[in-house]
Amino acid sequence: MRDVAVDIEVITEALALACRAPSLFNSQPWRWVSEGAVVSLFLDDARAPRYTDTTGRELVISCGIVLDHFRVAMAAAGWKCNVDRFPNPNNRDHLASIDFSAMDFVTDAHRQRAEAIARRRTDRLPFAAPPDWESFIAQLSSGTAQGSVSLHTIADGSRPELVKASELTRSARRYDSKYHAELIGWTADVAVAEGIPTGTLLSEAESDRVDIGRDFPAAGHRDRRGEIAQDHAKVVVLSTVDETRDGFVRCGEMLSSLLLDATMAGLATCVLSHLTEVPESRRIVESLTGSQAVPQVVVRVGSAPSGDAIGSPTPRRPVADVLEIRG
Incomplete structure (x- = not known):
């Protein structure tokens, strides 16, 4: 069954995790709208770097990362995301509309993948060769x-x-x-x-x-x-x-x-x-x-040395700044 209204607290928690996604200069060029049973993703380039990414290409790629992160976070919460891409031909900044279906079972792999979102870091230091x-x-x-x-x-x-x-x-x-x-x-x-x-x-x-x-x-x-x-x-x-x-x-x-x-x-x-x-x-x-x-x-x-700390997680905007709840 699709178009199931998911509790807004579940949506909010999933977005808090999903928005750990990397983006150009950590600009976080996305905006989310939750309305009824649908959550929509929009490109928000109002404060984004304009002279580094002159075409806006990298900003849209960043939104693709956060979209997949959201899919992973929702799966760990027991929900499958059904993605409708570019649902509004008159607004190309409306990148996706998402509704949800309840999953039969959440596996350990689903949870581990969501946990990886929180553990991932951008590591600019030199690496050893990766094994295997x-x-x-x-x-x-x-x-x-x-x-x-x-x-x-x-x-x-x-x-x-x-x-x-x-x-x-x-x-x-x-x-x-x-x-x-x-x-x-x-x-x-x-x-x-x-x-x-x-x-x-x-x-x-x-x-x-x-x-x-x-x-x-x-x-x-x-x-x-x-x-x-x-x-x-x-x-x-x-x-x-x-x-x-x-x-x-x-x-x-x-x-x-x-x-x-x-x-x-x-x-x-x-x-x-x-x-x-x-x-x-x-x-x-x-x-x-x-x-x-x-x-x-x-x-x-x-490969980075085991236990090698590269610093605290890079801060992100509060969910309240990127999520609009309608209705």
């Missing part, structure tokens, strides 16, 4: 974006080309004042509900050991994870068959699946979007995938 990588990739769940989004692993021998792509991005934006002002503006020394705390950024010494990261302002803390002299992360690319909002949402959903699968496998992850923001670097990434699909996002996946 081929097995992990082979078992990687395809999420809900099957067919429209492809995943490619970049060969270790192609790492110098990725470094070149990262350097091209840096060169292309060296004198882009608005971009650099935005980059600094979205970092903060104190815990705030939006943006990136400086405690999660790298010091100069740490940056020297990660060769394909975005050039955030250097943090002034101690050198961490010094036992890893060089980043040995595996690199994967998510690509889409086209440049549509539907493709971006589905890419975000598959990215969510990848991040949660990695977290459940005990692996660390870092999403890199700067490599696809500049045409020259994006073309390099595309050539390394061996596909004609369009690269959307790059992800480092690796």
Whole structure:
């Protein structure tokens, strides 16, 4: 049975967890509306970075991540999400409407996947090589974006080309004042509900050991994870068959699946979007995938030392700020 009205407390708790989803500069560009038996997801780009993501592509991908996170959180609460994508042709910011069906049984796997949302962190530090990588990739769940989004692993021998792509991005934006002002503006020394705390950024010494990261302002803390002299992360690319909002949402959903699968496998992850923001670097990434699909996002996946703390969870906006309850 569909269109079952779910208790608003269940919806609120699921959204609190789902909104742990990563987004460009932790901008959280989403708005939710609960009305009757339906919960709707809207793109909210009012305060989002405009000079980093000039087309809004990364913001829609971020909304795809939160959509899949919400699906996972609701499943752990005993509800299947039935997603109607772009239900209003006159409002392309209305990304999805969701109604619910009661599940017969909630498995331990459902609960563990939801718990992975809370455990996942963006780890910008260098990684050791992930163990059993081929097995992990082979078992990687395809999420809900099957067919429209492809995943490619970049060969270790192609790492110098990725470094070149990262350097091209840096060169292309060296004198882009608005971009650099935005980059600094979205970092903060104190815990705030939006943006990136400086405690999660790298010091100069740490940056020297990660060769394909975005050039955030250097943090002034101690050198961490010094036992890893060089980043040995595996690199994967998510690509889409086209440049549509539907493709971006589905890419975000598959990215969510990848991040949660990695977290459940005990692996660390870092999403890199700067490599696809500049045409020259994006073309390099595309050539390394061996596909004609369009690269959307790059992800480092690796192993972090056991018990290695990378800081407190990055703050998020309260649910009351992103959820409107009607009726």
